[in-house]
């Protein structure tokens with residue numbers, strides 16, 4: 001699976017639409033301090049479903065929308081699309097090209113899309129689970145994360161190996177199933193109460 005294209009519009013410092021094509025080999029982004037290099041990485045994190053404003057280096061989610069400059073109006077919408085070549089079927093979908101899109105409007109409305117079809121955040125996180133790509137995974141490694149892995153903070157080393165070995169999705173499913181079981185047990189005890197009241 002290869003990242004092939006990133007399109008950003010109205011996200012952080014990118015008032016105009018920019019398109020970055022990732023060809024084979026290594027792509028490096030260089031530029032002076034403050035020109036927006038880290039904002040490109042933030043855009044990738046964000047489109048993959050990042051919910052933590054701290055991870056996006058922003059106080060509020062609304063602050064990721066282009067704020068305008070002296071000569072330019074602020075944007076009302078931030079939109080990022082990330083395209084993958086899925087010829088090797090790493091992503092569990094029949095599509096050979098997969099584009100994930102996330103939008104955030106200034107009024108707080110937001111939208112996720114998979115190949116231009118509206119979807120839920122869960123559809124995106126499920127699609128990327130155990131692929132190494134995803135907001136929480138190891139495809140984006142920052143300096144802070146290297147410290148965490150070395151110090152094994154919050155079991156981060158184990159989490160990294162679990163994601164790489166493909167067992168994270170089973171852990172997530174186990175958690176979801178246990179939650180369902182707990183809800184069912186609560187429902188059953190409610191039924192018991194009702195039966196007791198009736199008889």
Ligand code: ATP
Pocket residue numbers: 011012013014031032033034035036037038039040063064065066067068
């Ligand atoms: P460095 O090399 O110092 O790490 P960088 O190239 O990684 O810098 P970024 O941190 O990506 O730079 O970008 C910082 C710039 O993004 C700042 O100039 C900041 O004003 C701008 N910026 C952040 N959020 C917004 C926003 N919502 N609207 C407009 N500009 C923004």
